[in-house]
Amino acid sequence: MTTQSNQLASFDQRDKEWYIDKAIQIIVFMSGISAILFVVGIFAFVTMEGFGFLLKDFSISEFLLSPWWEPTDEDEPTYGILALVAGTASVTGLAMLVAVPFSLGAAIYIGEFASGKKREYLKILIELLAAIPSVVWGFIGLTIMNPLIIAVFDVPVGLNVLNAGIILGLMAAPIMTSIAEDALKAVPDRYREAAEALGATRWQVIYKTVLPAAKNGLLGAVLLGVGRGFGETMAVLMATGHAINIPGSVFDPVRALTATIAAELGETAVGSTHYEALFTIGIFLFLITFIINLTADLIVRGIRKQ
Amino acid sequence: MNSEMFIESDLNRTNKRTQALYRTLFIIMTLLLILPVVIILGTLVYKGGGIISIDFLFTDPINGMTEGGIFPALVGTLWLVSVALLISVPLGVAAAIYLSEYAADNWFTRIINLAIINLAGVPSIVHALFGVGAFVIFFGFGTSILAASLTLAIMTLPVVIVSTRESLQSVPYAFREACWNMGATRWQTIRRVVLPNAVSGILTGIILEVSRTAGETAPIMFTGAAFFLPYLPQGVFDQTMALSLHLFVVATQVPNVPDALPYGVALVLIGLVLLMNSISIAFRMHLRGKKKW
Numbered sequence: 001m002t003t004q005s006n007q008l009a010s011f012d013q014r015d016k017e018w019y020i021d022k023a024i025q026i027i028v029f030m031s032g033i034s035a036i037l038f039v040v041g042i043f044a045f046v047t048m049e050g051f052g053f054l055l056k057d058f059s060i061s062e063f064l065l066s067p068w069w070e071p072t073d074e075d076e077p078t079y080g081i082l083a084l085v086a087g088t089a090s091v092t093g094l095a096m097l098v099a100v101p102f103s104l105g106a107a108i109y110i111g112e113f114a115s116g117k118k119r120e121y122l123k124i125l126i127e128l129l130a131a132i133p134s135v136v137w138g139f140i141g142l143t144i145m146n147p148l149i150i151a152v153f154d155v156p157v158g159l160n161v162l163n164a165g166i167i168l169g170l171m172a173a174p175i176m177t178s179i180a181e182d183a184l185k186a187v188p189d190r191y192r193e194a195a196e197a198l199g200a201t202r203w204q205v206i207y208k209t210v211l212p213a214a215k216n217g218l219l220g221a222v223l224l225g226v227g228r229g230f231g232e233t234m235a236v237l238m239a240t241g242h243a244i245n246i247p248g249s250v251f252d253p254v255r256a257l258t259a260t261i262a263a264e265l266g267e268t269a270v271g272s273t274h275y276e277a278l279f280t281i282g283i284f285l286f287l288i289t290f291i292i293n294l295t296a297d298l299i300v301r302g303i304r305k306q
Numbered sequence: 307m308n309s310e311m312f313i314e315s316d317l318n319r320t321n322k323r324t325q326a327l328y329r330t331l332f333i334i335m336t337l338l339l340i341l342p343v344v345i346i347l348g349t350l351v352y353k354g355g356g357i358i359s360i361d362f363l364f365t366d367p368i369n370g371m372t373e374g375g376i377f378p379a380l381v382g383t384l385w386l387v388s389v390a391l392l393i394s395v396p397l398g399v400a401a402a403i404y405l406s407e408y409a410a411d412n413w414f415t416r417i418i419n420l421a422i423i424n425l426a427g428v429p430s431i432v433h434a435l436f437g438v439g440a441f442v443i444f445f446g447f448g449t450s451i452l453a454a455s456l457t458l459a460i461m462t463l464p465v466v467i468v469s470t471r472e473s474l475q476s477v478p479y480a481f482r483e484a485c486w487n488m489g490a491t492r493w494q495t496i497r498r499v500v501l502p503n504a505v506s507g508i509l510t511g512i513i514l515e516v517s518r519t520a521g522e523t524a525p526i527m528f529t530g531a532a533f534f535l536p537y538l539p540q541g542v543f544d545q546t547m548a549l550s551l552h553l554f555v556v557a558t559q560v561p562n563v564p565d566a567l568p569y570g571v572a573l574v575l576i577g578l579v580l581l582m583n584s585i586s587i588a589f590r591m592h593l594r595g596k597k598k599w
Contacts, residue, residue, distance in 0.1 A: 133521025231429025
């Protein structure tokens with residue numbers, strides 16, 4: 001019995017390197033799952049801080065359906081986010097109206113028409129534009145767009161849906177362009193070659209072959225842009241005018257969900273109802289962007305499977 | 307042989323014309339996307355360029371931030387970015403090594419990838435709330451560089467993971483097989499063969515992350531950055547000023563700021579970010595030229 005185990009032991013080649021290898025494997029595995037931990041952690045901590053509000057003062061119908069966000073009202077504070085949702089939605093909607101056609105157009109030009117150096121330079125330029133920080137965009141809205149809108153449209157104030165929508169559109173467009181261009185690039189070249197062999201012109205190839213094949217990827221790009229717009233904070237804080245309002249026109253000032261948190265969190269006492277209500281908005285934002293990102297991922301995965 | 311064969315038909319001509327029309331249309335759309343931003347940046351340079359000087363970069367703000375320079379904000383941004391990198395780079399590179407070298411193609415890896423996508427998509431203000439709930443209050447770091455940098459690190463983690471994973475995967479699989487055949491363990495292969503071949507690509511991603519981290523404002527507002535501090539931070543438990551927040555403050559919160567000042571701050575911030583991105587891009591192109599496989 002002992003001789004047998006001795007024999008086995010001599011076959012055991014687990015040296016120092018083997019143990020290092022195992023240890024590293026565990027370390028990188030832990031790091032790998034840290035992304036999951038963080039996402040769960042974000043949800044857990046934001047929910048934890050907002051939980052008190054959810055338990056006592058929270059009424060789902062008031063929260064979602066009341067346009068009155070008056071957390072500092074002394075007699076009867078109300079916590080309705082309808083107007084804030086309307087603000088975020090109107091700004092994001094206008095931004096997409098501005099950004100979607102132009103970024104898809106730019107993606108088609110860069111991916112399908114431009115070639116060689118021109119394409120390379122355009123891609124670099126788009127990448128640099130995507131890097132401009134959001135607080136700078138907010139500053140641009142405040143100092144450049146604001147007087148421009150006042151002068152062009154003859155309105156008293158230029159901080160409104162239009163301003164924030166354009167700013168957000170310019171901001172989201174480069175990111176959407178590069179994702180959309182990736183989606184076009186993912187269409188195999190043999191599709192284009194087959195269409196060209198049948199005598200199709202470049203535009204016919206794009207319109208009839210490439211765009212239908214890249215449809216899901218392009219939709220994914222748009223959805224990611226929407227997610228971006230929904231979650232943008234500094235730019236909308238500075239450019240919307242920050243007035244609680246359900247907008248009737250693009251010249252009305254509004255206030256966004258994200259901007260409300262950014263503007264009010266500093267003034268609230270930790271643990272107060274107002275503070276907890278802001279965290280509840282955070283939960284709401286987290287869930288919405290989670291759903292948008294998940295949908296975008298499912299759509300993009302859909303094409304890879306085919 | 308009749309020469310008619312080689313003469314353009316009406317159909318050819320129409321096709322060509324449509325082709326040219328669409329091409330022009332898409333060129334115009336691309337230009338409309340780029341030109342406004344270029345004009346805006348030009349305006350910023352025009353209005354803020356004059357104020358930028360060595361003094362502006364290296365003196366403290368005075369008179370309620372209406373005069374003087376931005377030195378503490380620059381130093382603060384440096385602190386925040388450095389501490390954030392110290393956290394996110396090891397974690398992100400290790401996670402990328404797991405995803406590229408160890409993970410099987412199964413549902414579990416898919417969940418990790420989904421988590422990475424979501425981490426990148428969570429609004430920055432929600433990251434800020436997380437930072438307040440977790441680091442400032444729960445772990446008791448208070449509003450400090452540590453809390454702000456942790457928040458920034460988690461927010462920008464996907465940038466490191468995605469770019470590192472890409473450069474690891476661009477190392478040909480045959481390199482690994484050759485190494486395993488010599489009897490090397492998985493880690494020996496990674497350390498001696500895969501990482502040295504991917505290190506420049508990883509660096510490119512890290513530079514990109516510096517740019518992202520330096521520009522963020524919302525995540526640091528409530529976790530460690532202060533509107534104004536009369537002293538420089540001495541350690542990670544101090545609060546600090548930051549360039550991005552300083553721009554927000556002088557643009558919206560401080561009365562009687564001379565016009566040029568916020569433009570100057572914006573210009574320095576953009577300059578810093580674009581410089582980092584340009585270095586990263588130049589590095590990447592240099593690498594592509596050098597690659598032997």
